[in-house]
Amino acid sequence: VRRKAFLMLAAAPLLVARPARAQSDADPAMNSARPALRVLLGPGDASAAADGTFAFQGRLYRGSFTRLDDGQIVNLVDLEAYVCSVVPAEMSPHWPAPALEAQSICARTYVLQRSNPRRAYDLVPSELDQVYRGIEGESPNATAAVNATAGTVLRFNASFAQVAYSSCCGGHTEASSDAWGSLPIPYLAGVVCTSCSDSPYFRWSSSLTLESIAASLPASLTSIGDLVDLRIAQRDSSGRARVFELVGRNDSVTVQGSAFRRAIGPRTLRSLLIIAVQHWPDSPQIDLEGGGLGHGVGLCQWGAHGMAVAGAGAPAILAYYFPGTVVTDLER
Numbered sequence: 470v471r472r473k474a475f476l477m478l479a480a481a482p483l484l485v486a487r488p489a490r491a492q493s494d495a496d497p498a499m500n501s502a503r504p505a506l507r508v509l510l511g512p513g514d515a516s517a518a519a520d521g522t523f524a525f526q527g528r529l530y531r532g533s534f535t536r537l538d539d540g541q542i543v544n545l546v547d548l549e550a551y552v553c554s555v556v557p558a559e560m561s562p563h564w565p566a567p568a569l570e571a572q573s574i575c576a577r578t579y580v581l582q583r584s585n586p587r588r589a590y591d592l593v594p595s596e597l598d599q600v601y602r603g604i605e606g607e608s609p610n611a612t613a614a615v616n617a618t619a620g621t622v623l624r625f626n627a628s629f630a631q632v633a634y635s636s637c638c639g640g641h642t643e644a645s646s647d648a649w650g651s652l653p654i655p656y657l658a659g660v661v662c663t664s665c666s667d668s669p670y671f672r673w674s675s676s677l678t679l680e681s682i683a684a685s686l687p688a689s690l691t692s693i694g695d696l697v698d699l700r701i702a703q704r705d706s707s708g709r710a711r712v713f714e715l716v717g718r719n720d721s722v723t724v725q726g727s728a729f730r731r732a733i734g735p736r737t738l739r740s741l742l743i744i745a746v747q748h749w750p751d752s753p754q755i756d757l758e759g760g761g762l763g764h765g766v767g768l769c770q771w772g773a774h775g776m777a778v779a780g781a782g783a784p785a786i787l788a789y790y791f792p793g794t795v796v797t798d799l800e801r
C-alpha cells in the first residue's frame with residue numbers, strides 16, 4: 470500500500486521583543502512627517518555620532534536608535550533613507566534607472582504594507598524582509614532612483630499593494646496563491662514574461678544526489694526507505710512544481726514544492742520552474758533543467774531590467790507585473 474503524505478509548511482520562527490523605550494523625545498533625523506520606520510538590528514551596543522548617524526557593529530546608520538527591554542537595538546529611520554539602502558542590496562545599482570525606480574517603489578510599498586504600530590519594530594534587515602545595511606549599502610544611482618520616485622507607492626484600489634519580487638521568473642511569474650497557499654490576489658496571479666532572458670539563471674541545469682536529497686528531508690520521511698527516485702507529481706498554472714513525489718524503496722510520499730525547495734535550500738534549488746527531471750536507472754544523481762531564480766511572485770527583476778532597456782518607464786514596468794495596480798503619491 471502506498472501511503473501519501475503532505476509535508477506541511479513549517480511556520481516561520483517569531484521574533485519576540487518587548488515594546489521600544491524611546492531614547493529621547495526629539496528625533497533629529499526625521500525629514501518627513503511620517504513616523505520613523507523601526508528596523509530591528511539585533512543585540513549589541515550602538516553609539517551616536519555628532520552628525521546624526523550612529524554606529525552599530527561596525528556599520529553607520531542614519532536616524533537614531535532605541536534599545537528594547539531585551540537589549541536589542543532598533544534603528545529609527547526615515548522611510549526614504551531606508552529605501553536608499555535597500556535598493557542597491559536588492560538590485561544592481563548599475564541597472565537602468567527605470568528598473569531601479571520600479572524597485573524603489575516596490576521597496577517603499579513593501580514596508581508600508583507591513584508596518585504595524587503594535588509591534589516593537591517593523592522590519593528585520595535581512596532577506597526575511599529586505600536587505601538593509603545602513604549607509605554603507607547606499608549607492609548614488611539608487612539614491613537618484615529613490616529621489617525620483619520619492620513618496621510614491623503602488624496601490625490596488627485604496628490599499629497598499631502586497632509587493633513581492635524575485636530575481637528572474639524564467640518566463641512566467643508565479644501566482645502568490647500557488648507559491649504560498651494563500652487566497653488569490655488579483656494582481657499577483659502570474660503573467661507571461663518575455664523580458665528576463667538576459668539573466669544568467671533564465672535557464673539552468675543542476676544535479677542533486679539522491680543521498681543529499683534524502684539528507685535534507687525531515688526524519689519523519691525516512692520510513693520510505695532509501696530514496697530511489699524523484700518525480701514531479703503536479704505542476705501549477707505557471708509550470709512550477711507544485712508537488713514532488715519522493716519514491717523510496719519501501720514507500721513513496723508527496724511533498725509540496727515550496728517545502729521541498731526550502732528543505733533542499735533555495736540557493737541549491739534555484740526555482741520550482743523545473744522543466745525536466747532526468748534520472749538514469751541506478752544513477753546516484755538526479756539531473757534537473759530549470760528556469761529562473763527565486764519564488765517568481767510579483768516583479769521579475771531581470772524582466773524589469775529587460776523592459777527598461779527596451780524603453781519602458783517604472784510605471785509601465787509595475788503595471789505589467791502587478792496588473793490593475795497604480796503608482797500614486799503616498800500623501801494624497
Ligand SMILES: [Zn+2]
Pocket residue numbers: 637638639640641642662663664665769771772
Ligand atoms: Zn521574468
